Amino acid sequence: xxxxxxxxxxxxxxxxxxxxxxxxxxxxxxxxxxxxxxxxxxxxxxxxxxxxxxxxxxxxxxxxxxxxxxxxxxxxxxxxxxxxxxxxxxxxxxxxxxxxxxxxxxxxxxxxxxxxxxxxxxxxxxxxxxxxxxxxxxxxxxxxxxxxxxxxxxxxxxxxxxxxxxxxxxxxxxxxxxxxxxxxxxxxxxxxxxxxxxxxxxxxxxxxxxxxxxxxxxxxxxxxxxxxxxxxxxxxxxxxxxxxxxxxxxxxxxxxxxxxxxxxxxxxxxxxxxxxxxxxxxxxxxxxxxxxxxxxxxxxxxxxxxxxxxxxxxxxxxxxxxxxxxxxxxxxxxxxxxxxxxxxxxxxxxxxxxxxxxxxxxxxx
Ligand SMILES: C[S@@+](CC[C@H](N)C(=O)[O-])C[C@H]1O[C@@H](n2cnc3c(N)ncnc32)[C@H](O)[C@@H]1O
Numbered sequence: 001x002x003x004x005x006x007x008x009x010x011x012x013x014x015x016x017x018x019x020x021x022x023x024x025x026x027x028x029x030x031x032x033x034x035x036x037x038x039x040x041x042x043x044x045x046x047x048x049x050x051x052x053x054x055x056x057x058x059x060x061x062x063x064x065x066x067x068x069x070x071x072x073x074x075x076x077x078x079x080x081x082x083x084x085x086x087x088x089x090x091x092x093x094x095x096x097x098x099x100x101x102x103x104x105x106x107x108x109x110x111x112x113x114x115x116x117x118x119x120x121x122x123x124x125x126x127x128x129x130x131x132x133x134x135x136x137x138x139x140x141x142x143x144x145x146x147x148x149x150x151x152x153x154x155x156x157x158x159x160x161x162x163x164x165x166x167x168x169x170x171x172x173x174x175x176x177x178x179x180x181x182x183x184x185x186x187x188x189x190x191x192x193x194x195x196x197x198x199x200x201x202x203x204x205x206x207x208x209x210x211x212x213x214x215x216x217x218x219x220x221x222x223x224x225x226x227x228x229x230x231x232x233x234x235x236x237x238x239x240x241x242x243x244x245x246x247x248x249x250x251x252x253x254x255x256x257x258x259x260x261x262x263x264x265x266x267x268x269x270x271x272x273x274x275x276x277x278x279x280x281x282x283x284x285x286x287x288x289x290x291x292x293x294x295x296x297x298x299x300x301x302x303x304x305x306x307x308x309x310x311x312x313x314x315x316x317x318x319x320x321x322x323x324x325x326x327x328x329x330x331x332x333x334x335x336x337x338x339x340x341x342x343x344x345x346x347x348x349x350x351x352x353x354x355x356x357x358x359x360x361x362x363x364x365x
Contacts, residue, residue, distance in 0.1 A: 047095055050088050052127035055120055064115055068104040117165045125162030129154050130323055147328045156216030164196020170355045171297055172200045182293050184260035190243055191266030195223030202232050209235045211250055215242040244270055244281045260293040261285060267296055271330030282345035286365045294363040299332045317357045335359050
């Protein structure tokens, strides 16, 4: 292993030549465009980090609820360092997301329209949930850090929170129609994260009850706090278990009441070593809850050739795909593979709804 290169050990760039090559490039329209593109990438990365930090500290809710606010009062109310907050807000003002009027600050129309669940969810998921991994890709690439080491660990709370914010936009409305359409009122949500889907469904239907299972203690602690805050703790319970390894420690009478089982964005995680892991978990779910309605969502993998010739408006589908092998998770699978996996596991496919590149699969266990 002595030939493994450490940080900075590769040959230095010839900056004399690079400076000249860059000047030549900047003399052309294409070269100038490429330079602007490169600089904007970094500008936007810094903006994304700043927005994530602010939103993670309560500024998302605060700036939407307070049309005009005093910076010092905001720091005090949110319990934040006033000096640091000042410079982050100054940055937002420079990017046209905040404006000052009569000594008070407020979101601009652009800042307000940027502050919504789809953006917040995407920031929470990637900047928060996978920030350590994305910030350490060079270490991973060089082999200084090993996949799965603590330095690269994902933040369960942020992944769960980001995922539930995104689900609030299209997935929850679809599931909230599906359950009553099939006469189901007791949902077991496997890989529930911070419990957002269960809580939204329980707020829509006051007769809905549910159990959420997840292996992240961090995400479940947040789920329990949120259930208390929404006064739903009497209808929703949260149980920690690693599906596929631990027995589901749900009381028998509760399990008997379960009439629908969901697994949102989770099944692909068992496909790390091929289809066998997914089939094993599907088999266990079917054996424990025969006859119940089974709902799961999975994202479609991107078609990179199509994407490069016909660029989509965002590369979220590519980002989602890329994070999976880097973080040691199973890859998102195409629709026909999910359909044949269900068939192999003896689960009857009832319906598939496509919400853009998200597949909502409905089956009977
Ligand atoms: C992408 S998140 C989705 C969260 C939630 N279902 C949603 O749609 O908002 C995947 C969740 O599955 C959980 N998870 C992954 N593998 C698991 C396992 N073997 N047992 C229990 N939970 C698991 C993770 O902790 C994470 O909260």
